[in-house]
Structure formats: C-alpha cells, structure tokens
Amino acid sequence: MRALLITTLAGSSVAALAGGALGPAAPPAAAHAERATPVAEVVEDAATPPKAPGSLVAAPDLDRLPTVLQWKAVPRRCRRSRSRRCNGPRRVPEPVGKTEAFARALGLGTHQAAAEMIRTAPRWEWLDAAKRLGLRAPRLPLRWPVDEGRFGRGYGRGRAAGGPRHHRGIDFTAEVGTPVRAVADALVGYADNTVAGYGNLLVLIHGDGSVSSYAHLSAIHVFPGQVVRRGQQVAQAGTTGISRGPHLHFEWREGGEPRDPMDRFDRARWPEWMRRARPETD
Numbered sequence: 001m002r003a004l005l006i007t008t009l010a011g012s013s014v015a016a017l018a019g020g021a022l023g024p025a026a027p028p029a030a031a032h033a034e035r036a037t038p039v040a041e042v043v044e045d046a047a048t049p050p051k052a053p054g055s056l057v058a059a060p061d062l063d064r065l066p067t068v069l070q071w072k073a074v075p076r077r078c079r080r081s082r083s084r085r086c087n088g089p090r091r092v093p094e095p096v097g098k099t100e101a102f103a104r105a106l107g108l109g110t111h112q113a114a115a116e117m118i119r120t121a122p123r124w125e126w127l128d129a130a131k132r133l134g135l136r137a138p139r140l141p142l143r144w145p146v147d148e149g150r151f152g153r154g155y156g157r158g159r160a161a162g163g164p165r166h167h168r169g170i171d172f173t174a175e176v177g178t179p180v181r182a183v184a185d186a187l188v189g190y191a192d193n194t195v196a197g198y199g200n201l202l203v204l205i206h207g208d209g210s211v212s213s214y215a216h217l218s219a220i221h222v223f224p225g226q227v228v229r230r231g232q233q234v235a236q237a238g239t240t241g242i243s244r245g246p247h248l249h250f251e252w253r254e255g256g257e258p259r260d261p262m263d264r265f266d267r268a269r270w271p272e273w274m275r276r277a278r279p280e281t282d
C-alpha cells in the first residue's frame with residue numbers, strides 16, 4: 001500500500017496520495033500533504049495549476065459550494081418511477097482526475113466502503129491516508145453542520161408512533177438547499193446514494209478514525225478522496241431516502257461505534273436557531 005501511495009524518486013515524481021486529495025474542493029491540502037509526506041513532491045490535479053515550491057496556498061472559500069464538473073447518472077431503477085428503492089433523486093458528483101484514482105486505489109466511495117464506514121471502524125489504509133494528508137483528531141467542539149434550521153430528533157429516541165426505534169444520529173430540520181458544512185477537517189470517504197434509506201449520503205473520515213455522516217441530502221458537491229475543511233460547504237440539505245420532510249440526519253462514530261453527536265457539539269452554547277420548536281422528522 002505504501003508503494004502504491006507514494007511513488008517518488010528524489011522528489012521528482014508523483015505522490016498519488018498528495019495529488020489525489022487535491023481536487024477542486026481542497027486547495028489548501030497541499031500544505032498539509034507536504035508536511036505529511038516530506039519525501040514526496042506534490043503533483044496536483046489538472047484543475048488546480050501547480051504552485052511554485054513554497055508559495056502560499058489560498059485559504060478555502062468556506063461559503064462557496066465546490067463546483068461539480070459532472071453529475072453521476074441517475075440509476076436505471078429511478079428513471080421510470082420515483083420508487084422508494086431508488087433512494088434518490090441521485091445528485092452526486094462524478095469523481096475525476098487523480099483524486100478519483102486515489103480514492104479507487106483505496107477502495108473509497110464504493111457501496112462496500114459505505115457499509116463499513118457506518119458499521120465498523122475505518123480501514124487501516126484509510127486512516128493512514130488521512131494521517132498522511134495531515135488530518136488529525138477533529139477540533140472539539142465540532143462545528144454545527146448547518147447554520148439555520150431547527151433541532152429535530154435527538155439521539156436514541158424512539159419514534160412516538162409505530163413503536164420505539166433507535167435513532168443513531170440527530171436531526172436538524174432544514175429547508176431543501178440549506179448549506180451543509182463539514183463539522184471538522186476530513187477525507188471524503190463516500191458520496192453517493194446506494195445505502196438504502198439514507199438517500200444521498202456523505203461520509204467523512206476524520207484523522208483519528210472518527211466518522212461523520214450526512215444523510216437525506218438533495219445534493220453533494222464533493223467526492224471521495226478529497227480533503228474538506230471544517231466549516232466548508234460540502235452539500236445541501238434535502239429529503240432523499242426514507243425521510244418525512246426536509247432535514248439533515250447527522251451521525252457521529254468513534255471507532256465504528258455510534259455516539260450521541262450532541263456530546264461533541266457545544267451543548268452549553270446552542271445557536272439561536274437550535275432553540276426553536278422540535279417537529280417530528282424522519
């Protein structure tokens with residue numbers, strides 16, 4: 001794996017690892033990648049012109065959704081009817097460039113990868129890649145994933161009608177299109193809609209192996225292999241998958257175990273929008 005990730009000859013060759021994470025969404029990754037892999041020269045995607053050694057890397061525009069070059073096709077089963085199985089409408093970017101190759105080499109972005117990320121601890125290779133990209137344990141408290149909306153359902157609470165059901169995350173009701181932001185710096189692990197019920201689902205891997213998941217999205221603007229920054233817009237809230245209305249379903253895992261995300265946000269300082277009523281969501 002190491003040989004796969006870093007193919008360097010006296011600083012003249014390609015670092016697949018560093019280059020792979022430098023999609024359009026992650027201009028600042030170069031600095032981190034250089035620190036994390038000092039033996040490798042960073043080669044960036046064609047979309048991002050190479051920078052002179054030692055040049056300053058522009059700070060990311062956290063408020064701008066990354067541009068999607070091409071959206072993935074709508075799955076065949078969704079073309080005729082909007083059945084529940086279709087889990088859509090799918091609106092996720094088609095991965096491109098070295099980032100796509102990097103993610104593919106690591107096995108990121110697949111249905112299998114998503115199934116693992118939401119059930120068990122991330123693979124060693126994924127954590128190793130995250131560390132080499134300069135990602136560390138997320139800064140706590142986590143950043144709120146939305147700037148407006150309302151606090152919906154809490155962690156572990158059963159649904160009032162239909163009997164108790166464990167809720168493995170928390171819900172923020174938010175209008176379709178509300179910006180969804182990364183709660184901490186992360187490597188994008190999955191961005192698609194193949195996990196039944198979750199709709200368009202984004203899964204981020206943080207430097208210490210914790211994982212954040214963002215479900216029912218109307219659109220995702222980043223793809224596996226990219227590095228995203230705390231507070232960066234990465235998606236838009238929606239109501240895809242099994243959902244009663246527009247909201248963000250957010251999950252937080254440590255070592256593969258679901259945790260109450262509220263324990264990682266700033267409980268003492270709820271934003272004003274969080275204090276409003278709590279309607280039933282998914």
Ligand SMILES: [Zn+2]
Nearest residue numbers: 170171249282
């Ligand atoms: Zn939920």
